[in-house]
Amino acid sequence: xxxxQAIVSFLYAYGAAGLVAALLFLLLGIDRVExxxxxxxxxxxxxxxxxxxxxxxxxxxxxxIVQGRGADMSVRRSFLARHAAAWKTLAxxxxxxxxxxxxxxxxxxxxxxxxxxxxxxxxxxSGR
Amino acid sequence: MSVTLKPVIWYRSxxxxxxxxxxxxxxxxxxxxxxxxxxxxxxxxxxxAILRMRAFGSCAFLLVSFILAIGPLxxxxxxxxxxxxxxxxxGVIACSVACAHVYYVYSWYLNLSPLNPLLxxxxxxxxxxxxxxxxxxxxxxxxLVILLALAFTSHDFWLSFLTPRLWKSLHMLIYLAxxxxxxxxxxGSFQGSGDPFFVMIVCASALGLVGVHLAARxxxxxxxxxxxxxxWVDAGLISTIADKRARIIDLGEGExxxxxxxxxxxxxxxxxxxxxxGPLGEGRIIDGCxxxxxxxxxxxxxxxxxxxxFTEKVATYRLRRDLDRLWLDRRANPPGxxxxxxxxxxxxxxxx
Ligand code: HEM
Ligand code: FES
Numbered sequence: 001x002x003x004x005q006a007i008v009s010f011l012y013a014y015g016a017a018g019l020v021a022a023l024l025f026l027l028l029g030i031d032r033v034e035x036x037x038x039x040x041x042x043x044x045x046x047x048x049x050x051x052x053x054x055x056x057x058x059x060x061x062x063x064x065i066v067q068g069r070g071a072d073m074s075v076r077r078s079f080l081a082r083h084a085a086a087w088k089t090l091a092x093x094x095x096x097x098x099x100x101x102x103x104x105x106x107x108x109x110x111x112x113x114x115x116x117x118x119x120x121x122x123x124x125x126s127g128r
Numbered sequence: 129m130s131v132t133l134k135p136v137i138w139y140r141s142x143x144x145x146x147x148x149x150x151x152x153x154x155x156x157x158x159x160x161x162x163x164x165x166x167x168x169x170x171x172x173x174x175x176x177a178i179l180r181m182r183a184f185g186s187c188a189f190l191l192v193s194f195i196l197a198i199g200p201l202x203x204x205x206x207x208x209x210x211x212x213x214x215x216x217x218x219g220v221i222a223c224s225v226a227c228a229h230v231y232y233v234y235s236w237y238l239n240l241s242p243l244n245p246l247l248x249x250x251x252x253x254x255x256x257x258x259x260x261x262x263x264x265x266x267x268x269x270x271x272l273v274i275l276l277a278l279a280f281t282s283h284d285f286w287l288s289f290l291t292p293r294l295w296k297s298l299h300m301l302i303y304l305a306x307x308x309x310x311x312x313x314x315x316g317s318f319q320g321s322g323d324p325f326f327v328m329i330v331c332a333s334a335l336g337l338v339g340v341h342l343a344a345r346x347x348x349x350x351x352x353x354x355x356x357x358x359x360w361v362d363a364g365l366i367s368t369i370a371d372k373r374a375r376i377i378d379l380g381e382g383e384x385x386x387x388x389x390x391x392x393x394x395x396x397x398x399x400x401x402x403x404x405x406g407p408l409g410e411g412r413i414i415d416g417c418x419x420x421x422x423x424x425x426x427x428x429x430x431x432x433x434x435x436x437x438f439t440e441k442v443a444t445y446r447l448r449r450d451l452d453r454l455w456l457d458r459r460a461n462p463p464g465x466x467x468x469x470x471x472x473x474x475x476x477x478x479x480x
Contacts, residue, residue, distance in 0.1 A: 034289055043285060050280035061290060084382070086303040087341040094310055094334045101314030102327070 018052035033065045146217050157183050177236035184229035191222035193333040200344030216282045223279040264316035267308040274305035363454040376409035379458050388429050393469035395429035396445035431466040
């Protein structure tokens with residue numbers, strides 16, 4: 001309970017900090033950081049949830065751009081290889097997970113077909 | 129390819145697409161709510177909130193599975209290509225359906241407790257040390273957080289602000305999310321209700337998805353061969369490249385090159401679009417420019433530059449020929465480097 005309480009407090013603090021960061025970014029940062037955002041206002045509400053959720057990343061990119069660094073827009077050639085690696089991993093993990101879950105499954109008494117009570121009593125008696 | 133950012137770019141085809149997806153989703157939910165009560169066991173009646181929770185949960189799972197299948201399906205069969213254009217809207221819809229699932233989970237499971245719902249979520253079950261009765265909700269939380277992050281960053285602003293590289297890395301998390309969703313179902317629903325029909329659907333979707341991805345990989349692999357110089361690779365016969373289309377050559381380690389044939393000439397560009405790594409080689413030449421099949425970014429084939437006023441550039445490659453056989457230099461030129469196009473007819477005419 002203490003741990004859960006701590007997680008929840010952390011989430012609230014994170015969200016509050018995110019709201020502040022989002023406001024600052026929209027007021028001060030966005031026009032300098034993103035040339036194509038100048039004069040475009042309608043899309044701004046759409047990005048607020050992302051700003052709140054990813055605010056550490058946003059502040060980091062903002063700072064990077066202000067510093068004049070990180071303008072590397074090139075595309076990494078290894079993405080296709082990473083896709084392939086991701087699928088190979090899933091190809092192994094998913095079947096194991098599904099088979100294990102079904103193997104471990106315990107069938108409870110509720111999975112037996114419903115039987116009227118008197119009949120069950122009879123079958124129990126006859127079994128004796 | 130907008131110069132200033134717009135909230136959402138909707139044109140006719142996208143509206144139709146979104147409409148079809150939403151319609152399919154509503155039909156699924158309605159059918160589920162209508163049909164599922166008939167299948168339930170007399171001994172275990174299901175109440176309304178649980179039914180809704182299951183309808184939206186399974187719908188979200190099927191949507192995510194389908195989204196992940198679009199890529200390989202369109203590689204296997206070009207008729208699926210139109211589905212690729214609008215995957216982002218599709219993703220946002222799937223995320224909203226997952227949110228509806230969680231809403232109904234709360235309205236039933238967690239509403240019984242006076243605790244703050246967030247607190248209840250993390251403290252209701254903490255048996256992380258066991259497999260049976262494992263708090264499978266945590267996998268649902270992980271998946272939902274990822275789906276939300278991807279939906280929130282689906283606007284083009286994020287692509288340019290975070291850089292395509294970082295954005296793409298972020299969006300690779302969808303694979304982790306998919307694994308988490310399957311774990312969420314396997315440890316949760318499979319252990320509880322164990323409806324055999326649902327178990328079958330989940331297993332078939334997950335395994336089928338892996339299957340189409342593996343199948344698509346083997347299709348896109350092109351033949352390789354090297355001449356005396358190791359840097360030049362055999363790129364097949366010129367005469368077998370369709371006009372205004374490309375052949376994709378796989379150089380290994382994820383590097384692919386698209387060789388386009390247009391106006392009696394040939395040019396080679398990287399297969400990766402500078403926008404979101406779309407497969408340029410699956411696009412065609414429109415108005416003299418290589419046009420990406422995903423969102424229509426354009427590049428001049430001879431130098432890989434987008435026409436003004438756009439500034440995107442992609443890498444070019446050098447080509448050589450031996451009669452009808454094409455050779456490709458595997459060393460990429462810096463993005464935007466001009467390479468003289470190779471004429472198609474010269475050598476073939478000489479060679480008779
Ligand atoms: C905060 C996040 C989430 C919570 C707390 C949560 C909770 C639950 C709960 C309590 C169940 C009931 C299991 C049972 O009937 O035994 C369930 C089932 C399910 N959930 Fe989630 N979930 C979450 C996120 C997700 C996400 C993101 C997806 C998919 C995209 C998902 C898909 C499903 C599916 C397919 C089922 C099984 C439905 C069925 O039995 O027919 N869940 N979830
Ligand atoms: S990936 Fe978007 S246009 Fe190419």
